[in-house]
Amino acid sequence: AQSVTQLGSHVSVSEGALVLLRCNYSSSVPPYLFWYVQYPNQGLQLLLKYTSAATLVKGINGFEAEFKKSETSFHLTKPSAHMSDAAEYFCAVSNSGNTPLVFGKGTRLSVIA
């Protein structure tokens, strides 16, 4: 069964600083990987997804993630944090075996002015 580990339940960065949110996955087959963002009192919104094409995936709002099979990682980055990036971020994994999307516990990102 697949699983996801997000390192750090809370990350705090200064405005303009690099954002790095860590995600490691476990899957017995090549995975599909996703990052979702949740703003307060809202549902989840897709940031980006990896589906075995390019290993560097670009998403919305300047975010990108790199799939590293050797490290079983799919970390999310953004070069320069904005105040509007403050939210909770979820990494998720799925495979093609008719199994549901499995989410990590989430990382809350705070951006300090």
Next chain:
Amino acid sequence: KAGVTQTPRYLIKTRGQQVTLSCSPISGHRSVSWYQQTPGQGLQFLFEYFSETQRNKGNFPGRFSGRQFSNSRSEMNVSTLELGDSALYLCASSLGTPSSGANVLTFGAGSRLTVL
């Protein structure tokens, strides 16, 4: 294009009562999934429906049930409510079939249930 609509957005129940939550997927989406979100457990999968059939079920007691109608709208029901059922219940719809792991889920804003 309308998004995923969940009703009600907020509700308060007491222990022992039952609750029904509704989800209208994006037009054309035939797959609907439900997740329970709590601070301690995060997002936990409840069930997934496709073409009125339950395709997957998470590890929840039988008090949690759901169904999907011919127009793809879905409902979930929780009977004999417990304090621990307090959570945000999220519905998501997708265009593809459950066997495609690349499905992108589009989430509604959720129904926040408080059990007193």
